[in-house]
Amino acid sequence: MNKIQLLALILAIYGWINLILLLVKKGLYHYLCQKALNQIHVKGLDFSTTKTGFQSRKYFKCQMSLPGIWRTVGQHIDLKGRSLLDVGAGKGFTLFEAMAEPFKKVAGVEINTDLAKVIHKNFALLGIPPILIFEQDCLSLEQQLDEYDLFYFFNPFNRGVLSQFLEHLNESFNRKPRAISIVYFYPVYDTLFKKYGYSRQVVIKMHPFLGLTKLGQVHVFEKTIKSGSSVPHQSVEKDLTPGL
Numbered sequence: 345m346n347k348i349q350l351l352a353l354i355l356a357i358y359g360w361i362n363l364i365l366l367l368v369k370k371g372l373y374h375y376l377c378q379k380a381l382n383q384i385h386v387k388g389l390d391f392s393t394t395k396t397g398f399q400s401r402k403y404f405k406c407q408m409s410l411p412g413i414w415r416t417v418g419q420h421i422d423l424k425g426r427s428l429l430d431v432g433a434g435k436g437f438t439l440f441e442a443m444a445e446p447f448k449k450v451a452g453v454e455i456n457t458d459l460a461k462v463i464h465k466n467f468a469l470l471g472i473p474p475i476l477i478f479e480q481d482c483l484s485l486e487q488q489l490d491e492y493d494l495f496y497f498f499n500p501f502n503r504g505v506l507s508q509f510l511e512h513l514n515e516s517f518n519r520k521p522r523a524i525s526i527v528y529f530y531p532v533y534d535t536l537f538k539k540y541g542y543s544r545q546v547v548i549k550m551h552p553f554l555g556l557t558k559l560g561q562v563h564v565f566e567k568t569i570k571s572g573s574s575v576p577h578q579s580v581e582k583d584l585t586p587g588l
């Protein structure tokens with residue numbers, strides 16, 4: 345075997361290992377979600393995965409977060425009295441789980457109005473009083489952001505939109521200085537936050553195996569009044585890499 349053949353063999357083995365790890369990772373994620381959903385015996389409930397849009401030759405997906413997000417995050421940060429906005433609320437699974445926690449206020453923003461309708465239907469089926477869902481692009485929220493101090497992302501969009509949202513959040517912070525936390529599940533663009541004045545508070549592994557990958561991790565970023573006051577204005581990034 346010559347050097348080129350050996351290199352090709354190594355690359356092929358590397359590719360196969362990555363493919364197998366990807367399949368195991370996605371399979372485990374779906375298994376954990378399905379296991380949790382099987383315990384909710386409510387007919388007509390819909391937290392299923394939906395394709396929500398097409399960008400850069402890939403589909404964006406609405407998937408539910410790994411079950412137990414708030415119970416786990418609540419072991420690391422104090423949720424009591426916080427006002428939560430789920431940015432990209434999907435079909436409302438995370439909001440549903442948030443209802444069991446001591447938040448002061450819980451709301452969501454979802455660009456896809458069909459999904460927003462599913463949230464309201466799911467909540468009605470679960471016997472939960474209706475909550476506020478902004479049925480719009482999160483980038484069109486302005487003063488409304490000032491009402492919240494804890495923002496949740498399940499990797500809802502690409503790097504460009506995330507940058508623009510963090511920019512809007514900085515404007516909100518300047519209007520109303522306050523401690524802001526961002527709970528970021530599947531933190532694909534975690535390196536972006538530092539530029540907007542956030543420090544990484546904690547990295548939470550949701551599962552012994554999945555937690556080794558970003559699909560099983562939650563990163564909590566925080567900006568306090570002191571650290572935020574020195575944040576320089578940032579230009580918006582234009583990368584169009586898709587999110588989920």
Ligand SMILES: C[S@@+](CC[C@H](N)C(=O)[O-])C[C@H]1O[C@@H](n2cnc3c(N)ncnc32)[C@H](O)[C@@H]1O
Nearest residue numbers: 406407408409432433434437438455481482500
């Ligand atoms: C992965 S799902 C989130 C599901 C939910 N947060 C959960 O954890 O169960 C991401 C959602 O973000 C929404 N989304 C994407 N871009 C958005 C935007 N610019 N404004 C508001 N929602 C957006 C998508 O429609 C999709 O439903």
